[in-house]
Amino acid sequence: MRLPLTVLAASLLLANAGISYAADTRIPDATVKAAEQLRDKALTDDTGYKIVTSLTTEVGPRIAGGVNDARGRAWAIAKFKELGYDKVYTEAVTYPLWQRRSEHGAIVAPFAQPLALTALGFSAGTPQGGLTAEVVKFDSLDALKAADPSSVKGKIVYIGFRMTRQKDGHDYGMGSAIRTGGPAIASGKGAAGFILRSAGTDEHSRTPHTGVTIFKDPTQAIPAAALSNPDADQLERVIAYGKPVSVRLDLDCGITGTFTGANVIGEITGRKHPDQIVDIGGHLDSWDLGTGAIDDGAGVAIAMAAGKLIHDMPQRPDRTVRVIAFANEEMGLFGGIAYANKHAGEVAKHQLGTESDFGSGPVWRMSASVKPEARAAIAQIAGVLAPLGVAYDETRPGGGGSDLSQMHGKGMAALSLTQDGTIYFDYHHNANDTLDKIDPKELAQNVAVYAAFAYMAADAKGDFGSAPDAFKKDGAGE
Amino acid sequence: MRLPLTVLAASLLLANAGISYAADTRIPDATVKAAEQLRDKALTDDTGYKIVTSLTTEVGPRIAGGVNDARGRAWAIAKFKELGYDKVYTEAVTYPLWQRRSEHGAIVAPFAQPLALTALGFSAGTPQGGLTAEVVKFDSLDALKAADPSSVKGKIVYIGFRMTRQKDGHDYGMGSAIRTGGPAIASGKGAAGFILRSAGTDEHSRTPHTGVTIFKDPTQAIPAAALSNPDADQLERVIAYGKPVSVRLDLDCGITGTFTGANVIGEITGRKHPDQIVDIGGHLDSWDLGTGAIDDGAGVAIAMAAGKLIHDMPQRPDRTVRVIAFANEEMGLFGGIAYANKHAGEVAKHQLGTESDFGSGPVWRMSASVKPEARAAIAQIAGVLAPLGVAYDETRPGGGGSDLSQMHGKGMAALSLTQDGTIYFDYHHNANDTLDKIDPKELAQNVAVYAAFAYMAADAKGDFGSAPDAFKKDGAGE
Numbered sequence: 038m039r040l041p042l043t044v045l046a047a048s049l050l051l052a053n054a055g056i057s058y059a060a061d062t063r064i065p066d067a068t069v070k071a072a073e074q075l076r077d078k079a080l081t082d083d084t085g086y087k088i089v090t091s092l093t094t095e096v097g098p099r100i101a102g103g104v105n106d107a108r109g110r111a112w113a114i115a116k117f118k119e120l121g122y123d124k125v126y127t128e129a130v131t132y133p134l135w136q137r138r139s140e141h142g143a144i145v146a147p148f149a150q151p152l153a154l155t156a157l158g159f160s161a162g163t164p165q166g167g168l169t170a171e172v173v174k175f176d177s178l179d180a181l182k183a184a185d186p187s188s189v190k191g192k193i194v195y196i197g198f199r200m201t202r203q204k205d206g207h208d209y210g211m212g213s214a215i216r217t218g219g220p221a222i223a224s225g226k227g228a229a230g231f232i233l234r235s236a237g238t239d240e241h242s243r244t245p246h247t248g249v250t251i252f253k254d255p256t257q258a259i260p261a262a263a264l265s266n267p268d269a270d271q272l273e274r275v276i277a278y279g280k281p282v283s284v285r286l287d288l289d290c291g292i293t294g295t296f297t298g299a300n301v302i303g304e305i306t307g308r309k310h311p312d313q314i315v316d317i318g319g320h321l322d323s324w325d326l327g328t329g330a331i332d333d334g335a336g337v338a339i340a341m342a343a344g345k346l347i348h349d350m351p352q353r354p355d356r357t358v359r360v361i362a363f364a365n366e367e368m369g370l371f372g373g374i375a376y377a378n379k380h381a382g383e384v385a386k387h388q389l390g391t392e393s394d395f396g397s398g399p400v401w402r403m404s405a406s407v408k409p410e411a412r413a414a415i416a417q418i419a420g421v422l423a424p425l426g427v428a429y430d431e432t433r434p435g436g437g438g439s440d441l442s443q444m445h446g447k448g449m450a451a452l453s454l455t456q457d458g459t460i461y462f463d464y465h466h467n468a469n470d471t472l473d474k475i476d477p478k479e480l481a482q483n484v485a486v487y488a489a490f491a492y493m494a495a496d497a498k499g500d501f502g503s504a505p506d507a508f509k510k511d512g513a514g515e
Numbered sequence: 516m517r518l519p520l521t522v523l524a525a526s527l528l529l530a531n532a533g534i535s536y537a538a539d540t541r542i543p544d545a546t547v548k549a550a551e552q553l554r555d556k557a558l559t560d561d562t563g564y565k566i567v568t569s570l571t572t573e574v575g576p577r578i579a580g581g582v583n584d585a586r587g588r589a590w591a592i593a594k595f596k597e598l599g600y601d602k603v604y605t606e607a608v609t610y611p612l613w614q615r616r617s618e619h620g621a622i623v624a625p626f627a628q629p630l631a632l633t634a635l636g637f638s639a640g641t642p643q644g645g646l647t648a649e650v651v652k653f654d655s656l657d658a659l660k661a662a663d664p665s666s667v668k669g670k671i672v673y674i675g676f677r678m679t680r681q682k683d684g685h686d687y688g689m690g691s692a693i694r695t696g697g698p699a700i701a702s703g704k705g706a707a708g709f710i711l712r713s714a715g716t717d718e719h720s721r722t723p724h725t726g727v728t729i730f731k732d733p734t735q736a737i738p739a740a741a742l743s744n745p746d747a748d749q750l751e752r753v754i755a756y757g758k759p760v761s762v763r764l765d766l767d768c769g770i771t772g773t774f775t776g777a778n779v780i781g782e783i784t785g786r787k788h789p790d791q792i793v794d795i796g797g798h799l800d801s802w803d804l805g806t807g808a809i810d811d812g813a814g815v816a817i818a819m820a821a822g823k824l825i826h827d828m829p830q831r832p833d834r835t836v837r838v839i840a841f842a843n844e845e846m847g848l849f850g851g852i853a854y855a856n857k858h859a860g861e862v863a864k865h866q867l868g869t870e871s872d873f874g875s876g877p878v879w880r881m882s883a884s885v886k887p888e889a890r891a892a893i894a895q896i897a898g899v900l901a902p903l904g905v906a907y908d909e910t911r912p913g914g915g916g917s918d919l920s921q922m923h924g925k926g927m928a929a930l931s932l933t934q935d936g937t938i939y940f941d942y943h944h945n946a947n948d949t950l951d952k953i954d955p956k957e958l959a960q961n962v963a964v965y966a967a968f969a970y971m972a973a974d975a976k977g978d979f980g981s982a983p984d985a986f987k988k989d990g991a992g993e
Contacts, residue, residue: 090752094626094749094752095626096626096628097626097627097628097629097749098628098629104627105628148572148573148574148575149575149582150574150575150576150583150806151575151576153946240951241947241949241951241952242720242722242947243722243805243946243947243949244720244721244722267947267949267951270949270950270951271572271575271806271949271950274568274572274950275572328628328749468631468721469719469720469721469745471719471721471745471748471749472745472748472752473718473719473744473745473748474719
């Protein structure tokens with residue numbers, strides 16, 4: 038989610054850009070023409086859809102540290118090689134190992150019945166036999182923050198914020214704030230547990246949405262779970278009877294140690310400057326409830342397919358296109374942070390980058406955080422993407438996407454290629470994140486966008502302004 | 516599902532009706548006028564929606580023989596009394612007690628991953644540690660029937676029939692035939708287990724559809740389960756790789772004895788002929804996965820609310836309106852069969868009847884199985900229902916609905932009041948059958964239909980032809 042501060046920073050950049058639009062970074066005409074052909078070819082190419090089909094079918098769910106963490110990495114290495122990438126390698130990433138073993142929940146009184154719920158990442162488990170406690174309901178995170186601890190102590194806190202569908206998915210700002218921040222606030226006030234209405238927009242599906250929660254001090258972790266929307270409706274109806282409501286949580290989950298996985302990287306080596314890099318990617322891990330098709334098999338497939346199509350071009354671009362399948366984005370951007378830390382010293386060699394991690398809906402908006410002198414080249418990229426329905430918004434920064442926001446934070450110039458997320462939060466982080474949610478044509482549009490932009494950025498004359506700390510104020514991206 | 520034979524029988528009835536349309540069964544003009552007022556009042560009345568809200572919230576899931584079987588009955592007795600019914604009583608119904616305790620499934624090879632599945636009613640349990648076997652796929656029930664036992668023996672049979680949405684839900688004819696009949700056929704050929712693509716139309720939801728299966732000899736029961744549609748897609752994709760596919764079923768379920776529940780009955784006593792009866796109803800049991808809102812909390816609510824609105828009329832109709840909340844429809848029409856057996860000797864006193872058991876979509880078609888001399892009265896009823904969007908189809912029989920098909924089989928004259936079932940099979944028999952699927956206005960349309968028809972039938976001059984075995988050929992209704 039954007040902060041007003043970052044918009045302001047972008048506006049200042051843009052003001053500068055207005056002055057220096059003579060521009061020394063340019064994309065050669067022949068490159069633009071080649072990128073147009075690449076774009077059009079990608080629109081009718083099914084490489085991306087085949088990749089995401091292979092990943093979700095042959096590997097399936099890929100929770101970080103689970104049995105499929107290694108299988109997913111083996112798949113990615115084999116797939117990069119099968120696609121003809123020039124270099125394929127891994128970089129180790131270490132993260133806490135949180136495991137979900139089983140989860141049940143129920144209203145105990147006044148009207149006993151099961152609840153469809155799922156534990157949040159880093160939730161504590163409940164004692165043997167479960168945790169039964171009275172529910173105290175809050176309508177917002179602010180209301181919980183303002184609550185007197187005595188009203189919360191020993192109880193299960195419930196927050197009932199309802200997300201609605203939007204193209205840019207902005208309700209997830211509040212939905213994820215409640216999920217990530219609510220449990221620790223409740224714990225700090227002495228709550229026994231925490232439940233929320235799922236941060237999801239599928240009103241009618243009893244598939245609760247998991248997602249990470251943050252306990253800065255892991256010893257303060259309490260059981261924390263999300264109810265499906267119909268179950269949240271039901272709990273609220275029961276609460277409305279005005280009688281004390283008690284709920285049982287029976288969560289067998291928790292942190293059991295640490296795990297070392299890896300970012301898996303494939304490169305299409307640049308013709309003239311192989312050590313200079315355009316970064317694209319997605320994250321290889323998913324939540325365990327679905328098969329991680331839209332989150333983020335799609336992103337991995339978009340980036341891998343874009344690289345493959347660039348590989349197949351008559352002439353390689355000047356610079357290297359690096360495709361990164363990140364480890365463990367879901368539980369805290371571990372892959373992105375590891376990548377940024379490892380490559381912080383080479384930030385000036387990272388030409389431009391962005392990650393796809395918002396499903397498979399069509400890209401409809403582009404924005405960029407680049408040096409003013411590179412705005413003309415960005416406009417050239419925008420010109421090639423415009424026929425795909427992508428509008429260039431010069432007033433917004435480019436965040437680089439989830440994991441690559443970290444490298445952007447180190448100073449890498451970055452784009453945002455914003456996808457239509459209208460239905461993304463119907464399926465995000467729940468059991469329904471499966472292959473059938475991906476429209477092959479929409480996925481191909483994404484591949485076309487990534488292939489064309491990466492090709493042009495890798496073949497530009499001049500750079501986009503990457504330098505240590507250059508874009509620090511742009512924050513953490515989408 | 517209708518059989519051609521029954522349509523033929525109806526046509527013959529109609530041919531007769533054409534001859535004798537002078538008609539001795541008539542509805543007085545004052546009754547028609549009163550029914551029109553009742554209809555219009557019902558359209559803006561929320562009694563039905565309040566009833567189904569109360570049932571699904573305060574009781575929740577109501578699998579026959581489960582802990583909520585008794586709670587559901589207690590609720591129904593209390594609700595009838597609260598609504599002011601004149602007589603409230605129960606009639607015992609005994610049925611096998613099948614219990615679902617836990618269920619898991621997975622593809623074991625070649626691509627290990629969990630499957631979202633649910634055991635079918637009367638499925639056997641699997642041994643401790645589950646049942647793992649190779650899958651053999653059939654595209655249809657006929658293909659399974661034709662299979663050589665050697666191709667099936669020791670394997671898990673999978674049938675992949677895909678239902679699509681229809682207003683009359685006719686694909687359920689094949690879907691339910693596979694679910695009810697497939698496991699026993701597979702068992703007869705020596706299969707170790709049976710799985711099917713859910714008999715449901717929700718393509719994108721990982722909420723498998725349960726439902727009864729039939730083993731005439733319970734000792735031949737094998738583990739039998741339904742995959743959600745996305746899981747069936749996934750299994751078929753995995754099978755398409757051409758390698759042997761093995762699946763593990765881990766179902767803890769089975770028959771543990773018998774259980775005695777009851778049909779719960781409320782009556783609005785007739786003014787002149789209290790021993791003559793118009794029967795309406797729904798079934799009180801539901802599957803355990805959802806809260807039984809559309810199947811069949813809606814039917815119970817429609818009938819209860821219709822009776823309540825008739826109770827509130829300035830003048831009672833001549834005959835009694837009997838509302839029946841049937842026990843255990845889901846596992847074999849036990850409530851309907853018990854009712855028909857108990858009341859078979861009084862069939863001539865049952866004026867006309869029909870049950871609501873197809874969700875809460877609006878009624879769009881009426882058909883009837885009545886004596887030819889009563890067609891004019893049926894046409895009068897149709898005239899009052901027409902403004903509600905209900906078309907009278909004289910070419911079709913009336914089946915009486917699920918449980919009341921049994922009383923119709925004994926000779927009770929019966930209507931069919933066909934609801935729009937376009938989305939019914941998205942939610943039917945799965946976890947998503949919850950209150951949010953009911954549109955209060957559509958429910959009120961149903962109440963208006965039932966209230967107006969029952970009032971007119973109960974106040975008609977003459978009868979509709981109920982007599983022992985009068986309509987035997989009409990079969991088992993919808």
